[in-house]
Amino acid sequence: MNIHAIRAIYAFEMARTRRTLLQSIVSPVLSTSLYFVVFGAAIGSRIPEIGGISYGAFIVPGLVMLSLLTQSISNASFGIYFPKFSGTIYELLSAPVSYVEVVVSYVGAAATKSIILGLIILATAGLFVPLQIVHPFWMLLFLVLTAVTFSLLGFIIGIWADNFEKLQLVPLLIITPLTFLGGSFYSIDMLPPFWQTVTLFNPVVYLISGFRWSFYGIADVSVGLSLAMTTAFLAVSLAVVAWIFKTGYRLKN
Amino acid sequence: MQTIISVSNLSKTYASGFQALKGINLDIRHGEIFALLGPNGAGKTTLISTICGIVNPTEGQILVGGHDIVRDYRAARSMIGLVPQELTTDAFETVWATVSFSRGLFGKPPNPDHIEKVLRDLSLWNKKDNKIITLSGGMKRRLLIAKALSHEPQILFLDEPTAGVDVNLRREMWELVRALRATGVTVILTTHYIEEAEEMADRVGVISKGEIMLVEDKAELMRKLGRKQLTLQLEHALAHIPAGLAAYHLDLSADGCELTYTYDSQGERASMVALLGDLDDAGIAFKDLHTTQSSLEDIFVSLVRDGQ
């Protein structure tokens, strides 16, 4: 194991994070605050409680997930896309590092950053609504699993993308709708039966449901299923990354 | 002489279907400066990139220090420092950070003393806290060398280190390469300047269209390739070359107005002076003279023709 390399890449990526931290924090914190003003205070006051939780508090886990997913994907995809774009990837490719080490360091750094952001957003939410976390351990577990899984997904997108449009299009076209339709702002059983079934094909539903359960003890689907699905996505992402490296896909000529 | 890199039967066909390397066999000796000489598009960068692990070989085998570059890539790559042809650097990192990063990436524990030495050797020490984006082109190239040397490699690849580099920097680069060789580092550089190969190398390999045309000691090669011609425009046409000048193997043009003397560039100035003296003695006067040197392109043309 080339520990020095893992440490070097991780530190390099975290230094990039520190340089851009302010701009990475400002936008999600601002949009989260706006959601609270609009949905929590203005509209939320007219929406009845869901499962005994005020609407403002109900949307907190979904909003944290929303930021966590988008941040994980954009951090990780940019982290590996940029060296490809600028050509500095030559150094990584010529270094005595294994693919596992590359993934661990890049994905680890991206996940670290998005977890930090997720916690900052959670703290921001705490300013607007009274927070309660029934299962803190599970909350952290879902947070970490989701950050890692979607950082892996971002890493895959970063390797696959050969221009900036693709890099930005996937999160925009796929991830944003999935998150919005994943129960961030409503409970699944508020939907007509047909759409409830459709929704169950949306992987994000399981993440948000499980995450919300760790806060309030209420869930759309059972926690066991949420955890199983989250782990399954992680496994699929890992398999794709392994395949990419095995074939050298888009990294080496 | 001990072999440090051994390339056997290496071929590379890019995804486009273009075959950039065709059955390359090449041994690099421990501690030498090897110049890979070839025109643009010959496959120099492809060959280097394959040895360094950036390009996957299509066929063949490469051993670095006895380690197979595919099976035993960690051991093989740890020995190598690569300075790429293009000036590809990060932008917002500092000089110090990026050089330290390279050392870690190659699996070495931090060693600020070594990084300092490398930066001083490359006249980058006073820039250590500057962001890379503020460096000039020449400094960036030195920075890439510093990164390549950060992990104390035994082999250094320099891909066209002096292309587009001013004379001073070129001299500095040559000095540096010699200093490295003195510490036992094997240096492989690519160039399309014959003068550079002449100046630097112990041995020279000529590559053209993905094939190694020849590998020779520099001195030997220069004698073969570095031909010069002296052409004299005569005052009066000659019917034939006087017997007294036979030793020079001169050529006389069909109209008898032009004499051509072919010699190699390795210090034959004396015989040229002797020739002019002998011409004078023979009463042959000339109006004009000029010398030409076979260009690298001519050399490749002749090599490729001879190879067929």
Ligand SMILES: Nc1ncnc2c1ncn2[C@@H]1O[C@H](COP(=O)(O)OP(=O)(O)O)[C@@H](O)[C@H]1O
């Ligand atoms: N990624 C690639 N895909 C297809 N052809 C390539 C690629 N890279 C280089 N080539 C071709 O391979 C040949 C050798 O290129 P290169 O090794 O860069 O030559 P050199 O370094 O000697 O100038 C050139 O004809 C070039 O166009």
Ligand SMILES: [Mg+2]
């Ligand atoms: Mg080249």
